Structure formats: C-alpha cells, structure tokens
Amino acid sequence: MLNKEIRFARRPAGMPTVDSFNIADTEVPQLNDGEVLVRTLYISVDPYLRGRMREGRSYVPPFEVGEVIVSGVVGEVVESRAPEFAPGEIVTGMLGWRLCNAARAPELRKVDPRVAPVTTALGVLGMPGLTAYFGLLDIGNPKEGETVVVSGAAGAVGMTVCQIAKIKGCRVVGIAGSDEKNQYLTAELGVDAAINYKSPEMSRALREACPKGIDVYFDNVGGEVSDAVFPLLKHGARVVICGQISLYCLDKPDIGPRPQTYLLINSALMKGFIITEYAARFAEGVVNLTQWLVAGKLKYAETVVEGFENTPQAFIGLFSGDNLGKQLVKVA
Amino acid sequence: MLNKEIRFARRPAGMPTVDSFNIADTEVPQLNDGEVLVRTLYISVDPYLRGRMREGRSYVPPFEVGEVIVSGVVGEVVESRAPEFAPGEIVTGMLGWRLCNAARAPELRKVDPRVAPVTTALGVLGMPGLTAYFGLLDIGNPKEGETVVVSGAAGAVGMTVCQIAKIKGCRVVGIAGSDEKNQYLTAELGVDAAINYKSPEMSRALREACPKGIDVYFDNVGGEVSDAVFPLLKHGARVVICGQISLYCLDKPDIGPRPQTYLLINSALMKGFIITEYAARFAEGVVNLTQWLVAGKLKYAETVVEGFENTPQAFIGLFSGDNLGKQLVKVA
Numbered sequence: 001m002l003n004k005e006i007r008f009a010r011r012p013a014g015m016p017t018v019d020s021f022n023i024a025d026t027e028v029p030q031l032n033d034g035e036v037l038v039r040t041l042y043i044s045v046d047p048y049l050r051g052r053m054r055e056g057r058s059y060v061p062p063f064e065v066g067e068v069i070v071s072g073v074v075g076e077v078v079e080s081r082a083p084e085f086a087p088g089e090i091v092t093g094m095l096g097w098r099l100c101n102a103a104r105a106p107e108l109r110k111v112d113p114r115v116a117p118v119t120t121a122l123g124v125l126g127m128p129g130l131t132a133y134f135g136l137l138d139i140g141n142p143k144e145g146e147t148v149v150v151s152g153a154a155g156a157v158g159m160t161v162c163q164i165a166k167i168k169g170c171r172v173v174g175i176a177g178s179d180e181k182n183q184y185l186t187a188e189l190g191v192d193a194a195i196n197y198k199s200p201e202m203s204r205a206l207r208e209a210c211p212k213g214i215d216v217y218f219d220n221v222g223g224e225v226s227d228a229v230f231p232l233l234k235h236g237a238r239v240v241i242c243g244q245i246s247l248y249c250l251d252k253p254d255i256g257p258r259p260q261t262y263l264l265i266n267s268a269l270m271k272g273f274i275i276t277e278y279a280a281r282f283a284e285g286v287v288n289l290t291q292w293l294v295a296g297k298l299k300y301a302e303t304v305v306e307g308f309e310n311t312p313q314a315f316i317g318l319f320s321g322d323n324l325g326k327q328l329v330k331v332a
Numbered sequence: 333m334l335n336k337e338i339r340f341a342r343r344p345a346g347m348p349t350v351d352s353f354n355i356a357d358t359e360v361p362q363l364n365d366g367e368v369l370v371r372t373l374y375i376s377v378d379p380y381l382r383g384r385m386r387e388g389r390s391y392v393p394p395f396e397v398g399e400v401i402v403s404g405v406v407g408e409v410v411e412s413r414a415p416e417f418a419p420g421e422i423v424t425g426m427l428g429w430r431l432c433n434a435a436r437a438p439e440l441r442k443v444d445p446r447v448a449p450v451t452t453a454l455g456v457l458g459m460p461g462l463t464a465y466f467g468l469l470d471i472g473n474p475k476e477g478e479t480v481v482v483s484g485a486a487g488a489v490g491m492t493v494c495q496i497a498k499i500k501g502c503r504v505v506g507i508a509g510s511d512e513k514n515q516y517l518t519a520e521l522g523v524d525a526a527i528n529y530k531s532p533e534m535s536r537a538l539r540e541a542c543p544k545g546i547d548v549y550f551d552n553v554g555g556e557v558s559d560a561v562f563p564l565l566k567h568g569a570r571v572v573i574c575g576q577i578s579l580y581c582l583d584k585p586d587i588g589p590r591p592q593t594y595l596l597i598n599s600a601l602m603k604g605f606i607i608t609e610y611a612a613r614f615a616e617g618v619v620n621l622t623q624w625l626v627a628g629k630l631k632y633a634e635t636v637v638e639g640f641e642n643t644p645q646a647f648i649g650l651f652s653g654d655n656l657g658k659q660l661v662k663v664a
Binding site for chain 2: 222242244256257261266269271273
C-alpha cells in the first residue's frame with residue numbers, strides 16, 4: 001500500500017503558493033508497540049500554520065524545510081498495536097499531511113460519530129471551537145447587554161464566537177469579507193449586524209452598528225479592520241487578540257495607528273493567547289460546546305475541498321477568505 | 333485680601349504655551365458651612381492635564397476655556413467652617429490653581445508633616461506613588477527575578493515603579509531622556525541599567541540590558557520608545573499603559589508598528605488604567621509606600637519651581653523632560 005505526504009518545500013515570501021509545498025510518495029509506516037495506523041479522512045487547514053512557515057519565533061516553532069506539514073486530522077484506525085484503539089474507530093489528533101499516519105496512542109483522541117459529524121472534531125468541537133470558547137469567555141468576559149465585535153466573523157473561530165456571545169445575551173456585530181458571509185451571519189446565526197470590511201464605509205457602518213460603543217473586541221484579523229474598532233472602545237473594554245490573519249502574509253512591518261492611547265483612556269485590556277494554554281480546561285469547553293450544538297443553539301459551517309493533493313490550495317485560500325466557516329480537505 | 337487664579341485661556345495645538353493660560357486677580361472666597369479656606373503651599377503639575385486641554389474624551393472630562401485649572405494641591409488651612417479641620421493644619425486635595433481655595437471638607441485629606449515632608453503628598457505618597465504602586469503590582473504583577481522595563485523612569489511615577497520593582501526582587505531597566513537622569517537612576521535608586529531614549533543606539537542598548545527578554549513593561553511614554561520594547565517581550569509578558577507622554581502634544585495620528593502581533597505570539601497582556609479606579613485600596617497603597625519610605629527603601633526626587641505665576645511654565649516643562657522626579661510649584 002502506497003502512502004503520500006505533503007512536505008514544506010520552501011519558505012514563502014508573502015502569500016504562500018503551491019510551490020511552497022511538494023507531494024511525495026512514501027511507504028505506509030510499520031507500527032511499533034503502542035502505535036496506531038490512521039487513515040486520513042479530513043485535514044484541517046488553519047491560518048496559524050503560516051506563522052510556522054516563517055523562520056524564527058511565532059507562537060509555535062517553525063517548520064523546517066523538507067518536513068511534513070502537521071495540522072489537525074480526523075481519520076479512521078486501520079491497524080492498532082495500542083489496546084486503547086481498535087480498527088474502525090474514528091480518531092483525531094495533530095498529524096502529518098499524509099494519507100496514512102502512524103501515531104502514538106496518547107496523541108489521539110476518539111471521536112464519537114453519534115454525537116455529531118466527525119468533521120466537527122476539527123471545527124466547532126475542536127480547536128477552533130475551544131479557541132472561541134476560552135478566548136471569548138476567559139479574556140473577553142462578555143456580560144449580558146454588552147456589545148461584542150468579532151473580526152473574521154465568518155471563519156471557524158469567528159462564527160463560534162458570535163454565537164457564544166449571543167448565547168450570553170450580547171449585541172453581536174460581525175466583520176467579514178463578503179456580503180454573502182454577512183448574510184449568513186445575520187440570517188443563519190442571528191448576529192445583530194454584519195459589516196463588510198472591504199466596503200469604503202466600514203468605519204461609519206461599524207459606528208452605526210455599535211451606537212453604545214464596543215465592550216469586547218474579538219480580533220482574528222488585525223490591521224486596518226482593528227483600526228476602525230479602537231476608537232469605539234468603551235471604558236473597561238476587553239480586546240482578545242486571537243489571530244492577525246491580515247498580517248500573516250505581510251512581508252513588511254505592520255504600520256498603522258498605535259492602539260495604546262485607546263487602552264489608556266478607556267482603562268481597557270488587550271491580551272493575546274494560544275489555545276493550548278487552556279488544555280487543562282478543554283473538557284469543560286467541549287462539554288459546553290457539545291450541549292449548545294445538540295440543543296441547536298450553536299451552528300457551524302464548513303467549506304470542504306476534495307482531494308489530498310488540493311490541501312495546499314485549500315490552505316492558501318484561507319488568506320483570500322475563500323472559506324465560510326471551517327476550511328477542510330476531504331481526503332478519503 | 334486679594335486672590336489670584338490661573339485659568340485655561342485657549343486650547344493649545346500641539347505643545348501648550350504660556351498663552352494657553354491667563355492669570356486673573358479675584359477675591360478670597362467667603363466660606364459656607366462645611367467649607368475650609370486653604371492657602372496654597374505647593375501645586376502639582378501633571379502630564380495628564382494636557383489631555384484635559386483637548387476637546388472630547390480623554391480619561392477625565394476636558395477643561396472648558398475660561399475655567400480655572402485644577403490639580404493636586406498641598407495647602408494650609410487658614411479658616412474653617414468644617415469641624416474636621418482647624419487653622420494651621422496641612423491638607424491636600426484636587427483644588428484650583430489659586431492662591432486660596434474654598435474647599436468642601438470631604439474633598440480634603442490631612443497631611444501629617446511629622447511622617448514626611450508635606451510635598452510627598454503630591455508625589456511618592458500621593459497620586460504618582462499610588463499610580464506606580466497599583467499599576468505595577470496589580471497589572472504588571474512582577475515576580476522575583478523577572479525583568480521590568482520602565483519608560484519615563486526618572487519621572488515621579490517612573491522612579492517609584494523602578495524602586496518597587498527592585499523591592500520585589502526584579503531586574504529593573506529604566507528608560508529616561510538624559511544621562512544625568514540615568515546616572516541618578518542607577519547610582520541613587522539602584523536601577524540595574526538605564527537607557528537614554530535619545531541615543532540612536534537605544535534599541536541595541538535595551539536588548540543588551542534585557543538579555544533574558546522583558547516580563548513587565550511599565551509605559552509612561554509610548555511612541556518609538558515602546559516600539560523598541562515590544563520585540564523583546566517574553567511569553568506571558570504584561571504591559572502596563574500608565575501614560576503616553578510622548579503623544580500628549582502630538583497634533584497628528586500616532587502612527588507606528590502596531591503591537592498586537594507581539595501580544596499574540598507571547599500571550600501577552602496590555603492594559604490601561606487610571607488610578608482613581610483603585611480608590612477603595614488607596615489606604616493599602618499609602619501604608620506600604622510610607623513604610624518603604626520610612627525604612628529608606630523608597631527614595632524620591634522633586635523639581636521645584638518657585639512662584640505661583642510660574643505654574644504654567646512648570647507644566648509646559650514636563651513635555652521636554654525638565655523635571656527629575658515630581659515637578660512641583662512652590663507658591664507660599
């Protein structure tokens with residue numbers, strides 16, 4: 001049985017291209033004791049992977065050129081030398097972009113297909129959902145009646161943030177990159193107002209959508225989108241820095257209005273985070289997200305590209321906003 | 333008996349000038365029941381007052397043109413219609429820039445000249461000291477062995493921050509605007525390294541002074557000084573936004589590298605504050621600051637300008653860094 005893997009071919013300058021990757025034929029690995037052979041069903045492509053393609057410090061160590069790219073994967077156990085896993089079971093973990101991975105048992109977590117479609121383990125019930133849950137509730141700390149603004153609102157994290165903020169009784173304003181996405185946010189997810197950041201009227205639209213100012217800003221985007229938000233912050237506002245996708249492919253310094261004065265005059269807080277810091281509380285997050293999902297209070301969207309070899313293109317598309325909700329690659 | 337007062341004459345564009353103020357002869361006010369007549373001994377001039385000279389929102393409401401400027405004052409009770417205060421007692425409060433103020437008793441706090449010179453009520457034991465205490469300990473939360481960087485380190489707030497951080501066992505690096513100030517910080521206050529922000533080598537000097545990176549940045553200055561700090565932040569760093577004096581007289585947007593990426597990759601926190609939010613804990617702060625002062629662990633410096641009519645000039649001098657430590661005006 002032949003295996004394939006996608007390796008990091010060269011560090012991109014600016015936007016990654018398909019040439020940043022190469023696909024290689026390899027062998028299906030032989031299992032050692034305690035290992036499981038996982039056939040990839042779905043691959044998650046995530047904006048933060050761009051940071052790992054840069055030399056030097058990001059929030060995770062950089063990929064080395066020649067290495068296999070690693071991200072969230074859902075797969076099926078096809079062979080097991082670990083007593084915890086049996087063939088046919090569905091699992092998820094951080095695995096290589098391969099048709100088949102050998103994984104050590106502690107790296108894997110079982111996915112129960114009776115609870116929700118298995119793809120949710122990479123989205124609303126996985127890292128993006130947990131990122132939304134802990135970033136919003138732990139740092140943003142939204143209170144009933146407050147105004148929450150979410151950038152990247154139509155992405156996997158952003159749309160979950162929007163809905164949790166609605167569950168908490170907030171006025172929610174989403175910022176996304178197309179009228180179709182914004183239509184989804186308001187019509188399907190109950191977001192109170194949605195703003196297209198590509199509109200020249202963004203600042204005015206945001207001001208009108210937040211007549212009482214902004215209490216919580218959950219930022220996935222950064223750059224000029226954030227510039228429009230800071231002047232509207234209220235006293236005691238909280239800014240959650242979850243991502244800065246508008247900058248990940250920027251090959252020059254990120255220059256713009258410094259936001260410190262807005263924090264000063266509003267006694268406001270701004271905090272970055274990375275979801276792995278909340279690992280000890282993941283169970284709490286998954287339980288709550290699952291309950292909301294099952295109760296119909298939490299919806300999700302997925303954009304699925306078919307075919308293992310299209311994984312790089314699916315990843316690249318994140319930076320032009322091709323995806324509504326979670327961007328996945330369906331492999332098998 | 334004649335009185336004098338200094339009024340806000342016109343909103344400055346950029347740097348305030350003496351024409352931003354005018355001095356007027358007035359009457360000594362008649363007291364109502366519950367009021368105290370206070371003869372001004374010392375006036376505190378503070379950078380944040382520049383914010384009140386701007387129209388629109390700062391952290392305190394703007395002064396109206398024609399109004400008397402208000403700031404911290406230490407004075408002597410010369411007449412009292414309030415049972416809590418007797419003539420001859422020394423008091424402090426937020427009072428007008430006047431030779432004599434009529435103040436309601438609850439606006440005043442007694443100053444005990446046996447504990448420390450009465451001017452400390454406007455400096456190390458007053459608002460600047462409390463600002464340093466709560467900003468550093470509550471937001472910065474420095475731990476033994478951590479590296480704390482302080483901008484505006486030779487000002488009233490900054491030098492108190494430096495010393496509290498030393499008391500807490502930190503490596504302390506001060507940033508100030510002259511070699512004389514930096515000599516004071518290292519030789520008199522025990523700061524581990526001091527950097528002149530006017531040096532073209534500031535960034536390199538800061539990097540060398542912080543070989544393990546920066547855990548806490550207490551910022552009084554903003555702008556390019558902060559630009560040099562952000563790339564050195566460590567994981568979990570805390571940035572305290574206490575002031576942005578380099579911007580207060582700026583009449584254009586504050587453009588520079590946006591700091592959000594540094595917060596993101598370090599899971600770092602940045603928070604603005606205003607000292608009045610800690611009013612419920614002022615007693616704790618004053619007790620600790622006083623104990624350190626009496627024990628010789630906390631020093632202070634004052635720059636005193638003589639003469640009521642020189643108050644505007646003393647205020648203006650803050651923005652060119654004329655002062656070492658607390659800038660005061662000696663009135664009587």
